[in-house]
Amino acid sequence: MGAIEVEGVSKNFGELCALDNINLDIEPGTVYGLLGPNGAGKTTAVRILTTLLDLDSGRATVAGFDVATQATQLRHVIGLAGQYAAVDEILTGWENIEMVARLYGFNRRESARRGDSLLERFELADARDRQVKTYSGGMRRRLDLAASLVGDPEVLFLDEPTTGLDPRSRFALWDTIEQLVDGGTTLMLTTQYLEEADRLAHRIGVIDHGELIAEGTSDELKGKVGGDVLALEIADASQTAAAAEAVRNVGSEAPRIEGANDVIVPVSTHVGVITDAVRALDAAGIKLTDLAIRRPTLDDVFMTLTGHRAEAEAAADSEPETEPRRKRGGRR
Amino acid sequence: MTTVTEAVRRNRDMSAGRLWSDSVVMTKRNLLKYPRIPTLLVFSTIQPIMFVLLFTYVFGGAIGGVSGNYVDFLLPGIFAQTAIFGSTQTGVGLAEDMHKGLIERYRSLPMSRSAVLVGRTVSDGVRNFFVVWLMTIVGYLVGFRFHGNILQSLAAMLLAVLFGFAFSWISAFIGMTVNDVETAQVAGFVWVFPLTFASSAFVPVASMPGWLQGLTKANPVTVTVDAVRALVLNTPVTPHIWYSLAWLIGILLVFVPLAVRAYRRAV
Numbered sequence: 001m002g003a004i005e006v007e008g009v010s011k012n013f014g015e016l017c018a019l020d021n022i023n024l025d026i027e028p029g030t031v032y033g034l035l036g037p038n039g040a041g042k043t044t045a046v047r048i049l050t051t052l053l054d055l056d057s058g059r060a061t062v063a064g065f066d067v068a069t070q071a072t073q074l075r076h077v078i079g080l081a082g083q084y085a086a087v088d089e090i091l092t093g094w095e096n097i098e099m100v101a102r103l104y105g106f107n108r109r110e111s112a113r114r115g116d117s118l119l120e121r122f123e124l125a126d127a128r129d130r131q132v133k134t135y136s137g138g139m140r141r142r143l144d145l146a147a148s149l150v151g152d153p154e155v156l157f158l159d160e161p162t163t164g165l166d167p168r169s170r171f172a173l174w175d176t177i178e179q180l181v182d183g184g185t186t187l188m189l190t191t192q193y194l195e196e197a198d199r200l201a202h203r204i205g206v207i208d209h210g211e212l213i214a215e216g217t218s219d220e221l222k223g224k225v226g227g228d229v230l231a232l233e234i235a236d237a238s239q240t241a242a243a244a245e246a247v248r249n250v251g252s253e254a255p256r257i258e259g260a261n262d263v264i265v266p267v268s269t270h271v272g273v274i275t276d277a278v279r280a281l282d283a284a285g286i287k288l289t290d291l292a293i294r295r296p297t298l299d300d301v302f303m304t305l306t307g308h309r310a311e312a313e314a315a316a317d318s319e320p321e322t323e324p325r326r327k328r329g330g331r332r
Numbered sequence: 333m334t335t336v337t338e339a340v341r342r343n344r345d346m347s348a349g350r351l352w353s354d355s356v357v358m359t360k361r362n363l364l365k366y367p368r369i370p371t372l373l374v375f376s377t378i379q380p381i382m383f384v385l386l387f388t389y390v391f392g393g394a395i396g397g398v399s400g401n402y403v404d405f406l407l408p409g410i411f412a413q414t415a416i417f418g419s420t421q422t423g424v425g426l427a428e429d430m431h432k433g434l435i436e437r438y439r440s441l442p443m444s445r446s447a448v449l450v451g452r453t454v455s456d457g458v459r460n461f462f463v464v465w466l467m468t469i470v471g472y473l474v475g476f477r478f479h480g481n482i483l484q485s486l487a488a489m490l491l492a493v494l495f496g497f498a499f500s501w502i503s504a505f506i507g508m509t510v511n512d513v514e515t516a517q518v519a520g521f522v523w524v525f526p527l528t529f530a531s532s533a534f535v536p537v538a539s540m541p542g543w544l545q546g547l548t549k550a551n552p553v554t555v556t557v558d559a560v561r562a563l564v565l566n567t568p569v570t571p572h573i574w575y576s577l578a579w580l581i582g583i584l585l586v587f588v589p590l591a592v593r594a595y596r597r598a599v
Contacts, residue, residue, distance in 0.1 A: 075442040086433035090365045103443040
């Protein structure tokens with residue numbers, strides 16, 4: 001039995017199709033990364049699986065419990081950390097955890113014990129009795145994560161756990177999540193960061209406009225894009241097009257331009273391509289700031305599968321917001 | 333799968349017991365903010381105290397048609413007005429919880445489905461009771477006196493607070509529906525203002541134009557103020573008290589289910 005089983009699930013918000021016939025089967029004890037740009041349907045999927053939102057059609061179970069008919073049992077065996085650290089600023093760190101434990105139905109003594117041990121585990125013991133409003137962003141996220149683990153969940157949902165964190169806090173949180181997974185919890189993680197899915201997830205589902213457009217391990221997905229590439233970073237952005245022209249015959253396929261300064265050349269062999277490229281660019285009088293042969297990244301995967309990039313730019317384009325959210329502007 | 337069987341076992345007590353214990357947890361959580369943010373309590377009491385003093389000294393001399401001491405007439409009105417104005421905070425508090433993602437967390441927990449709302453309305457009722465006490469003390473300093481016995485006096489205060497509690501559920505429904513803190517603030521207040529002022533809270537209904545008198549007499553605030561006033565002045569409390577209780581129960585019967593439904597659907 002899969003830890004999460006999803007069969008033909010669809011969800012519409014009025015005219016908007018937020019999820020379109022999604023199928024998933026996630027093995028117990030694994031990490032599943034749901035990867036996609038803003039508005040792709042990631043949060044909608046998590047909300048349906050955590051019983052926050054009703055599905056329109058299809059069927060979904062988590063830990064064997066049906067989201068539609070066994071919602072209460074299901075809530076006992078899941079943990080959720082949403083997109084924004086849902087912690088109470090007035091309460092202390094310990095009171096936050098203790099309260100969630102009480103609401104899971106644990107008695108006073110057990111709730112107190114869970115408060116202590118989880119704060120210890122997430123290195124918040126020193127801040128135990130401080131009001132959360134004095135916590136840093138990283139501490140709030142750790143507390144939020146701790147709160148999601150209060151009920152010893154069989155399946156844990158983390159919705160964009162590192163969005164809005166600085167790089168150092170992000171790396172620290174990745175370590176924490178990796179330790180957590182070693183304990184055998186099934187984890188579903190949504191992210192817009194390819195690096196994050198690559199690092200944490202055993203299997204990755206790529207979602208765009210409510211459709212699951214690809215699924216597999218990180219390597220399998222990279223395999224779909226083809227082989228390695230020679231990545232060139234051009235010093236002067238006005239020369240990028242000329243650079244792509246100059247290296248036209250270096251690789252196995254036509255080079256493509258990504259971003260203002262980057263030219264990507266698919267290659268079938270490593271032999272000689274660097275020297276060929278450097279000679280061609282030198283002859284054209286084009287200066288480089290960087291060049292490297294690399295395996296395709298998930299960004300390349302995204303570009304190949306969807307025709308647009310996964311991060312930042314995708315959020316800014318004119319696609320409608322498929323996940324109506326409350327306004328949260330200016331909070332961080 | 334011990335966790336699952338445990339979950340099923342625990343699931344059986346999703347009942348009145350769970351509603352009670354979860355509501356206690358939520359009420360405590362909401363009340364904790366008053367000792368933690370003392371200025372909040374100060375400012376939520378200044379306004380009603382201001383009303384007592386302003387109405388007594390500014391309008392007291394000008395408002396006619398009141399038999400006896402105006403402050404004795406006024407204070408029951410201020411009790412009700414304070415409880416009702418205070419109830420508008422229920423929706424604002426819920427909208428804030430939603431904004432911070434807390435409602436989303438609560439809804440993913442195996443807790444009682446209405447405990448979040450019960451905890452919020454009850455804690456606002458407790459605060460209202462405290463404020464009504466404080467106003468009584470201020471009232472006493474400016475000449476107010478209960479004319480009835482202690483039970484009548486307590487009943488007067490309690491009725492005002494209970495009425496505010498019923499209005500808290502309307503406010504909760506608004507807060508869970510509008511989905512935004514500022515909107516909740518405005519939407520929660522705008523209809524309460526005419527309801528309170530076009531009532532018998534501050535002036536006798538007889539002093540109003542005829543077309544307004546009809547509306548004012550049917551106003552739930554009027555019947556409640558009349559009942560509270562009768563308890564304070566030790567005059568016949570029926571039939572006002574029955575009208576007031578009928579409104580109170582009617583509001584709860586309509587708005588508790590509506591608010592709980594809105595909570596279950598809120599994202």
